[in-house]
Amino acid sequence: MLDYIVVGFGLSGLSFVEYLDNEERSFVVFEDYSQKSSRVAGGLYNPVILKRFTPAWQSLEQLNNALPFYKNIEDKLQEPLVFELxxxxxxxxxxxxxxxxxxxxxxxxxxxxxxxxxxxxxxxxxxxxxxxxxxxTGRIAIESMLSSYIQYLDKKKRIQYESFEYEKVIVKDDYVEYKGIKGRNILFAEGFGVKENPFFRYLPLVGxxxxxxxxxxxxxxxxxxxxxxxxxxxxxxxxxxxxxxxxxxxxxxxxxxxxxxxxxxxxxxxxxxxxxxxxxxxxxxPTVRDRKPLVGTHPEYQNVHILNGLGSRGILIGPSVAKELYDHIQNDVPLNHEIDIKRFEKLR
Ligand SMILES: Cc1cc2nc3c(=O)[nH]c(=O)nc-3n(C[C@H](O)[C@H](O)[C@H](O)COP(=O)(O)OP(=O)(O)OC[C@H]3O[C@@H](n4cnc5c(N)ncnc54)[C@H](O)[C@@H]3O)c2cc1C
Missing domain, CATH: 3.30.9.10 (D-Amino Acid Oxidase, subunit A, domain 2)
Structure with a gap:
């Protein structure tokens, strides 16, 4: 049995997979190229809101986490990806x-x-x-990072290029099964594509x-x-x-x-x-009504998770919230209530 099935390989999927890969967890990714937010992004990381000259939400902590995170990917993929600008x-x-x-x-x-x-x-x-x-501030060559990371996963046979068919998921108490693949957990990271996802489409993702x-x-x-x-x-x-x-x-x-x-x-x-x-x-x-990410575990199924809602600042936010979710699932660390999807429980 795999540790994880991951649906979507934009910035959210990549951020989570990077922790899985570093921790030597087993996983498979499904990606169908239906959404393009990460691949077209400017890739800028900038801790300041330039309209009002205020710090962006948790930007200092996020920056301190994100830079070593991307440098690590640079080393792993042996390609220049982080450019100070x-x-x-x-x-x-x-x-x-x-x-x-x-x-x-x-x-x-x-x-x-x-x-x-x-x-x-x-x-x-x-x-x-x-x-x-x-x-x-700087720029991450995000399109190159995603395509090189996909090649890396491809070599390890950890990615399948197909649309995830939600109706084929079977959720059991301690695992999830999809087309004969069993995973202890499933992570959904489809960006705006989550609108098709019956587990999480109740969440107020605006786009x-x-x-x-x-x-x-x-x-x-x-x-x-x-x-x-x-x-x-x-x-x-x-x-x-x-x-x-x-x-x-x-x-x-x-x-x-x-x-x-x-x-x-x-x-x-x-x-x-x-x-x-x-x-x-x-x-x-993938923007959210309250401008905070959508992170956490499905209210009914303990092995069904989401990482989404990175909005317009995914480069900085992605690595931090992926780490929070990983620690939450693997080590029972409580999620910051600001990002936890529990805040939208009433919408279900
Ligand atoms: C024009 C533009 C400029 C931006 N510039 C910046 C910037 O400079 N700095 C910054 O920090 N942020 C920027 N952003 C925001 C940033 O791009 C997003 O926060 C981030 O890309 C969101 O990543 P994601 O992985 O959640 O979503 P996505 O990038 O949308 O990734 C979701 C992935 O899931 C896949 N998928 C969806 N449904 C399925 C399915 N059923 N089966 C299989 N695969 C599926 C999609 O194909 C996609 O690859 C920009 C966004 C845009 C649109």
Missing amino acids: PILRRFNSVEEQNTWFEACDKPILNQFLSAKLIKNTNTALDIPYYFGEVKR NKGEYIIIKSNELKLQEAVKSSIFIIPLGDNLYKVGATYNNEDKSPEITSNAQEELQKKLESFLNVKYEIVDQVAGIR
Whole structure:
């Protein structure tokens, strides 16, 4: 009998599987490529909410856990995946600059916000005010990480490329059976795909569609990520990810011309140089009504678990909540009530 059956291999599935793999637990993953949130993500890790200059939820703890976590995967897969990348927040007014200065002195934020303002010297950008620099930020090459990790699992015969058929699961007291495979536990990590999952679709996962355009510009020559009304994220080879959009209404997986227009309009409001669009991507962020992850064990079945709801900050949140869930299942460590799906018991 396997220790785990894992459904979904985005950031949530990968985070949990990494603990299973390190602890030498046996498992099999099912992945059908129906959701793309992780594969299209910008991959930025950034502990600060740049709209209001406040620390993101538990960001310091998450950052301290996430960086060694991704470095470990880098070593395991022998591929560069973690790139330090400063984020320059564009100020829109003198008031905003003053708010930034106030934030620089606050606890936690003082570790991340630089009090030295930066003047724009890049003629490709039209930026009248200064930039504020966020420190200890970076980018995880998340698409490469997922595909290399899948190859790693493939070699170990630990992944099957097929849609999980929920009606074929048999849940017994001390194991779960699926198409002849027995597992002591099953973990569901399908992102927005959880809407099809009869065990957990009662949970209030909203879903928020995000799109990026990928542009090529030989003249932009940007070394840092710039945050204006949108992000410009350098990818190397004169390529940049520009976005993303936030759309709560449209849950379709396709790219849209509306998003392209919106992003181009925002970009061209401060970009002075020529560029060409080389690609466009879309995915549904698994967002939750109360903006906290969905983690825990099914109220009726002790061996059926969920890891979901990473929202728009999965890179930082994923490794921490996966560890919490792992410790909860394996070592009976109580879950933080903020992330525990028990908070939605009444919705069942
Ligand atoms: C445009 C965009 C930009 C983003 N940028 C950032 C960023 O810069 N930084 C950051 O921290 N976060 C970012 N995010 C958010 C981040 O991507 C998410 O928090 C994270 O990807 C969620 O991961 P997940 O594994 O829970 O879900 P998903 O990535 O959706 O993974 C779920 C997986 O389960 C599979 N699956 C679903 N149903 C089934 C089934 N029945 N059978 C088999 N497999 C199934 C899917 O194919 C998928 O691979 C961004 C998101 C978007 C959309």
